[in-house]
Amino acid sequence: MTAGFRDLADWTHTSPKQLVALHLTKSPNTERGYREDLGAFTAWMGNRTADQAVRELLESGRAAAKRLLVSWVNRMRSDKLSASTIRRRAASIRSLISTAGDPDIEIIGWQIGRLPNLPPAARVRDCTGPGRDDVMRMFVACRQRDDAIGRRNEAILSLLYYHALRAAEVLSIRLQDVDMDEPAIRICAKRGAGRMSLRLCQRTAAAVDRWLKDRGDDEERDAPLFSRCARWGGKALPQPLSYWGLLAMVRDVGETAGIRCWPHALRHAAITHVSARTHGSPAWGMALSRHRDVRAWMGYQDVQVSHVSAAEILSRDQIVSSEPDSADN
Structure with missing residues (x-):
């Protein structure tokens, strides 16, 4: 040609x-x-x-x-x-x-x-998510159940919030993807990036470990990590948790805590809160969110700076504090 x-x-x-x-x-x-x-x-x-x-x-x-x-x-x-x-x-x-x-x-x-x-x-989306205190009340609601469902829910919330995972990424975790010695998990990342390994923080590792003890060993290591906790005739049925089941669970726990919440709102909250606690550092925020483009991460910032404001700062030789206006946005 x-x-x-x-x-x-x-x-x-x-x-x-x-x-x-x-x-x-x-x-x-x-x-x-x-x-x-x-x-x-x-x-x-x-x-x-x-x-x-x-x-x-x-x-x-x-x-x-x-x-x-x-x-x-x-x-x-x-x-x-x-x-x-x-x-x-x-x-x-x-x-x-x-x-x-x-x-x-x-x-x-x-x-x-x-x-x-x-x-x-x-920009029409609100990317702030629920406040830190609201999220902590959701964790308390899970612990108050003191049963297998409560421990499963706490493990899921830990992954959604502390690690800012997407709902599909949480549901993609299989038993063979969990390594409690590290501790780490493997998830099926967005945009066909294949499975990637993520190390777990101490709180999430403890929550996942408690859930694994309730879930029990499964002969099929390819089985999903999170199940419905369904029982029939006194016997546990390891049926996989669906997206709609996950959505209903997060909504129910949110209502118990007195807020309206859904899975992706916890990811929004995680990125917003870590940004507030690191003075808006893109290094920390993008490490948690795993965004490829800094512009996606910028959507979570509540501080809007105009061109003339930046020009005034430069012309007056002022020093701008990097402290955010509030800790929880």
């Missing part, structure tokens, strides 16, 4: 159907989102299939393709769709175009570039 800019699409080596399949080869959640976004674009184009919409888009050339996307964004804005939905859909189609322009595929020799009419991104 000819290197450099080439406006016309070349389907010699890759068909539209193959391009769509490659575009959708992502993690399950990303694939579901991309498929929905591509379906919305296909419906707007008036095509029967995504393959036809992709062919028409890429064969129109760079200028016409950009006009199409600008018109689509304008239509979504007139339909009063949220800014996040519009930006996500546009990013999905731009990703498809980027795939088509990949040097190893090179269906086209151009990229779409910046879309001038995208609505500004706005």
Whole structure:
């Protein structure tokens, strides 16, 4: 193929159907989102299939393709769709175009570039989570049960809060992933990064150890660490805990402690609290959260600094204290 800019699409080596399949080869959640976004674009184009919409888009050339996307964004804005939905859909189609322009595929020799009419991104999520005292009351509620379910719940809360694990990461832990000699666990990390090892803090290690004694040994080391604690005829049934079971458990414990809570809120709380206790240090915060991009970690900071404020500080030769306004945010 000819290197450099080439406006016309070349389907010699890759068909539209193959391009769509490659575009959708992502993690399950990303694939579901991309498929929905591509379906919305296909419906707007008036095509029967995504393959036809992709062919028409890429064969129109760079200028016409950009006009199409600008018109689509304008239509979504007139339909009063949220800014996040519009930006996500546009990013999905731009990703498809980027795939088509990949040097190893090179269906086209151009990229779409910046879309001038995208609505500004706005932070609408509250990333603070419950306060430290609220979380501690949840731990107390688990200990007050003084049974296997209470000890299981305390171990789960310890992983969700002290280690800021995601719900899927907690549920991915198998018996063979637990090493109490270290102590450490292995989790199935986000974005297909495979299993990674994490050392446990003392409180979490103690909570997991107490739960293991209640759970008992399982002949199948591939069995999940956390089960439902179901019993039938006086015999324990080691049924795996589902996400919905985990969600219901955290909500119930939160209600007992007098707060509204869900699994990911504990991760938010953990990152917010460690940031407050380390003067907003990204080194500590990103080590706990395992964020790859510092911008994701910055979403948990409650201190917003304007450009002019920074300029005033510099011009006045002032020293700014790194102490946060409050310990629990």
